[in-house]
Amino acid sequence: MIRIISAVVIVLMLFLAGCKDSVELDESMMVVGVGIKKAGDEYEIAVEAIAPSDVTPNEETVKEKSIILTTKSKTFFDAAREVIRISKRRLFFTHAIVWIIHEDLASEEDMLNFLDVLRREQMLRLNSYLFITDEDPKDIFTTDPIFSNNISRELVSGLESGEFVSSYPTVRARELFKMLMSTMNNGYLPIIKRKEEEAGSQLTQINGTAIIKNGRKVGKLDVLESAGLMLLNNKTQGASVRVTFDDVKGSFELLRGDTDVKTKLQGNQLKVDIHMDAVGEITEQIIEGTTMPIQISDFEKKVAGKIEKAIHKALNKLQKDFKADVTLIGMNTYRKQPKAFNKVKDKWEDIFSEAEINVNVDVEITEQGLIDSPCESYKKKKNRNPYDF
Amino acid sequence: MTRKKSANKVRKTKHISIDRDLEKNKAHIRKILGDSPDTSWGEVTLHNRKSEKIHILILSIGGLADEASIHQNILEPLRKQSKVADNIIEGVKEKIYINEVKYEANLYNAILKTLRGNTFILIEGYTTGIIASTEGKETRSIEEPPTEAVVSGSRESFIESVHTNISLLRQRIASPQLRFQLYTFGEYSQTEVVLAYVEGIVDPQVLERVNKRIRKIEVDDIASSGQIEQYLEDQTYTIFPVTGNTERPDVAAAMLMEGRVVLIVDGTPITLFYPSLFLEKMQDVEDYSSRPFSSSVVRLLRLFAFVISTMLPALYICIVNFHKEAIPSGFLLALEKSREGVPLPLVQETLLLIVLFEIVREAGVRMPRAIGQAVSIVGALILGEVSVAAGLISAQTIIVVSTAAITAFIVTPVAEVVSLLRIIYIIPSATFGFYGLMVSVLFTIMHMANLKSMGVYYMAPIMPLYFRDWKDAFIRLPYRLLKYRPKSIPNVRPIRYKRVPPSPNKGNEKHDKNN
Structure with a gap:
């Protein structure tokens, strides 16, 4: 009896689904x-x-x-x-x-x-x-x-x-x-x-x-500000930053980046500390003439400055022009100080636009990119043509 | 070998007494056997002490009895003898050079035995005859098993003769504990079936069950081991084979050592064994001779192949017709292109291809070898490029069906099940999509869990769960770890080995630096 009942139930259940759902691909x-x-x-x-x-695909078409x-x-x-x-x-x-x-x-x-x-x-x-x-x-x-x-x-x-x-x-x-x-x-x-x-x-x-x-x-x-926003929101993987010295052009590729947004809300006053740790490598470094290769620490500073500038530019637009908080700032404040945040929730866009934001970027270059020395260094030494036959 | 006669068997045998007059007996035998051209009659005349002539009639069947043996061991010694003792029948029995000699008073029984290759000796004036064992029928030589070939392992295969097969098993298990029971089935065919088991390992209950069922068989003829298999099965209506079969003596011996019962049927090289489990169909002899790691991988591969082979066409239909989101986006264009302009709906197309494939496969198996090649060429052309080029069938369907077909070949023991399930699953999938497929898969699993082989659950060690047996189920662990016989197969000797060299890794073995 149980068998018959279960068979009937299962057959009935089958009708829940239906062949009407079947549609041929063609x-x-x-x-x-x-x-x-x-x-x-x-x-x-x-x-x-x-x-x-095209039923019979022809490669020529x-x-x-x-x-x-x-x-x-x-x-x-x-x-x-x-x-x-x-x-x-x-x-x-x-x-x-x-x-x-x-x-x-x-x-x-x-x-x-x-x-x-x-x-x-x-x-x-x-x-x-x-x-x-x-x-x-x-x-x-x-x-x-x-x-x-x-x-x-x-x-x-x-x-x-x-x-x-x-x-x-x-x-x-x-x-x-x-x-x-x-x-x-x-x-x-x-x-x-x-x-x-x-x-x-x-x-x-x-x-x-x-x-x-x-x-x-x-x-x-714009493109630069978008990059700033991405770095600010901790979506940093594979970002590339181009820096130029007087006669040295170089590119920096971010390998690992970690952006830490610390907020402090006091009444209507918002203080934000953005700290970013960036680890990366020099991917390209073109030396013109015979100038000395640049100091890594200089390069790091230059890259840090560039990243800070991008973040500032993005923040500037968000704070002043749009008054729209699409960053982690609001979220982090809410998470840390939910009560204080809820009090000022309605005027958050004003608080955000008035916020005092410090951006600090630490760049560390772990790898120097190009493997071989440039041709220039070979020129100085005679009979040391790297492309000798 | 103990010869057991079932009760009904004795009842069936007619009793015809032997007459003192040879001519009368001869006429009687003629009447029973008819005028068969293969009966051969020999006559010898002896003299008793009173120099009276005593006629002796020698009956054998040409082709079944060994003619040379009859000549050398029966006729020659009798002819050399000019005079015999008073008790002629004793005298004859002593004179002939044959070991296995029996008296027989029933003419009908004697004829039955003659039909098995024995020689029947009738002496004038006696109501008892002599049966001399002179079996010498033509048999095939022992060759490599054609269906279960291995790379490393024994090259021997069972043949059609029961007695050779018994000796092949004896060679592997030379223990008196290896027992054989002989049954004769078929009122007409008189087929010999030997039941083999190892006393002290086999579970008495299983043995009893086999014996009980076997005794109930009462048929006109036994054509093959497949027939016996179906008489003995626990369930008639199932597509799953619950009987194991093998052509390899080494496999049969291994089965015996696991506590199983083996049935050898005369006239077929395929022996049966009980109980047989589903997971064993995913195993192979080669697994036990190669390294455990590779054989484990191959076993998992077979299981995967079983699933793919049964479900791939059904899944394909489900995905393309019902669940289009499951098509990989990158594949969408190619799929849609090939489906365009194909005349048949997907389900019909898939079914058509599967049927075509089954036809080609069947033709390939049954065709004489000379024509076989033509079949494969036509099959490859019809099922292959031309049908795609003609816009009849989409290339993807061919790939799906042929993948399903080719994967079935690595699980040959269940190949028939696979091709049936493949078709069965298509129908609910085509009507209800994934839901239908899942419900039918569940039904299959439920059905499988219900199956038994000689009272032993077919799905063991999964259901019922014997986790210890998993060491040699989906994968095979090294022999060192297989200390116990599988619990899934009932047996009375659970421990397989007493001692093996300890594993040096464990620090059990002290390394003697001097050695």
Whole structure:
């Protein structure tokens, strides 16, 4: 009897799932990138989908581009449904790894709101990368990818390898939600732009950081300031700093960095001590003429100064121009002095903008980069040509 | 060897008494055997003390009995003899040069024995005949086992003759504790089945169970060991083989030493052993002769292959049709491209390919070797490049199905199970996605946990859990650590070895510097 009952229960349970969920791959359209913007009082949605056109791939043919479709509607859901009318296939957003949001939409509407709607409609996945642009998102999708055949995939592979070029932020939807829903309600997103190449083709480029305050875009940091913000927020891996002496150019690569933000809130007075320990190597050092090689300690000081300058520049903009705390300062104050923080929570942006911030960077160079001595040193000694045959 | 006759067997045997008149007996035998061309009749005439002629009839079956032996050991000594003692039957028995000689008063029984290669000697005026063992049928020589080849290990294989097979086991376990019981099955086929076990290791309960079941077999014929296997099984309706089989005497001997019961069936080189466990199907003889590390890796590989082989096509269908987010993004384009323009839905395509593969495999196995090559060429072409180029089947499906197919070959003992499960899993996967697949996998596991082999749980040592046996289950630890016989197989001698050289690493051995 138990057997029969359990068999019936299991069979009934099977009907919870259904074959209606089965969609053949050649009846579906896999969206890899989505761009959203405002057009009047309507939303415009641009999707980039994989073009499965070529059945027998021929190596001689040019790389085919992906499909880009745009529709407009009052709601995102309707707009996405409209795309089906054009594509004649069911859309799958599960691989939509890139979401490009137009600047106007980001500054006019609360991002948390519309992104949340998209997430709940199962269009936006939490591991997708988000971007802000001041151009038509559709145009970003139409730029030429260099390696892969769709721009979204290329952008992502760029970001995933970009951990060694930490001058721009990489923000996934999950991280943005986390930032916007935290105590600060502020966040940041990378800005993407088109770049004209000489041959007439267009490429994309990450160009600065958009600062989001209370869910709306309020301003932008340029490349140097973005780097400063990243260093400030302890996202320091692989940052590269270029320094120039009078006749010596050199690059410094950060191997390990640790930023420590110490805050002290007294009434409305905020004192911040930012200390950064940076360990790195000299990656390039070009000596012109026959000047003496530079002192390592000088180099260290120079690099420290440069990093401090970048952090100061970023802080300056955040404090004075945007009054938006997207740094660890607010978070650390809240964690350390929750009661004092809660008292001044409403006027935090003023307190932040008035805060007294000291930045102190310690740089230690452990490796000197280039292995061999330069040609110059060989020149002095006769018959010691390193390229002797 | 103890010869046991089951009760029903005795009941079945007809009793025909032997007549004093030879001609009458001859006619009687003719009546029973018919006019078979293979019966050979020999006649010898002796003289008794009164110089009276006494006729002796010698019956044997050509091809089964050794003609030369009959000639040398029976006919010649009798012909040399001019006169014999009064008790002629004693005299004849003494004169012939054959060791194994018995009296037989039942003509029917005598004929049955003659049909097994013995020679039947009938003497005029006696109601008892003599059965002389002259078996000499044609047998294959002992060759390398074709199905279980090894790199290092014994090269011997069982053959079709029970007696040779028994001797092969005796060579390996030369102990009086190795016991054999002979059964004869099949009212017509009279197939000899030998049950072997090692007294003092085998669990009496298991032995009793085998004996009990075996005695109940009452059939017309036994065609193969597979038939016996199915008569003795605990469950009829299962796709899993709960009987172990091997062609290798060394494996059979190892099984005996673990406390198992081995059945040798006349006419087939495949011997059966009970109980048999699921995890053993993932093991191989080679595992025990190679280093424990490599054999452990290979065992895990086999287990992995079993899972992949059964589930890969089903998983593929689940992922592509139901859970598209599980497709790696980088693979999406290639997959979508190949799916485009393919006429059949994915499920049909996969099933078609699996069926095609099974056909090619079957053809490859059954075809005569000369045509075999043609099959492989056509198979490779149909299932390979051409079908992709023709846009009939997508390349990914071919990769998936062929991976599933090729992985099944390293788990040959369960290859049939694997190919059935592969097809079974596709159906729920195609209708319900991952959920359906998981439910059907759970059902399979439940079913497996219920199986028994001669009353021993098939899934031991996983279910019931005998953790000690895990030393030689998924992996194999060095022999040094395998002190105990597996608990999964019931036995009455749990300790396998008394003493081995202690491991020098542990500092047990004192290093003598002078040596």
